[in-house]
Amino acid sequence: MLDEIDIKILDKLQRSGRTKRNDLATEVGLSLPSVSERLKKLEESGIITGYFATVDYKKLGKDITAFIFVTVDSSKHYAAFLDHANHLDDILECHAITGEGSHLLKIRTRNTESLEKLLAKIQAWNGVVSTRTNLVLSTSKETMQVRVGVEK
Template sequence: MFDDIDLKILEIVQKQGRTRRNELADRVGLSLPAASERLRKLEEAGIITGYYAKLNPRALGKDITAFILVTVDSSKHYSSFVDHVQDTEDILECHAITGEGTHLLKIRTENTSSLEKLLAKIQSWMGVVKTTTSVVLSSTKETTVMKIHPHKQH
């Protein structure tokens, strides 16, 4: 179970992953060793899984963002599908879903030509029977920050 200090630490590092430990300690009202220990425990428990820099994809030549709805015909192909996904750099996220399709992919790639090549690659994978692609025109919200409610913890 988390207490208010743990929740405050999680709130801070979600929004500012590069916060120095001494600043974190000051902001949550703990000594540096105590704050560091709390942070270590949150990491070891798998609550904090990493610290990331948010990059501007367009500045790096990735002008196309798209979501690809994929239908894999049988669960016997899921494992190889996931292996292919893991090995494909332009695929940022892969989610097994209910409803239409079996998986939803988020991709970032250079241009429509590279998107077309990526789609051909995905469509060639064993078990893939259908893809539906939606190209993102603009994004009004894209975040990894989650609101944490104290009473909703497991």
């Protein structure tokens, strides 16, 4: 169970993953060894799964962001579909969904030509019945931060 100090640590690290342990200790009012032990426990419990840099995809040449709804015909193709999706660099997220389609992919790619090639690749996978692609025109909010609170 998380306490207020764990929540403060998680909040700070979500805003700035490069925060030094001694700065965290000062901010939450604990010793450096105490903060280190808390971080170790948060990592071992799977609450903290990694530390990441936030990048500007456009500056990396990835000008297209899109969401692709994919319909896979049966559960016998499910594992192979996930394996394919998990091994393509342009696919950032893969979700099993309800509603239209069976999966939702978030992709980032260079341009419409690379998007077309990616779609052709996905449509050729065994079990893929259909795809529907929505291009992102602009993004007003994109975050990996989750507000953490103490359950009462």
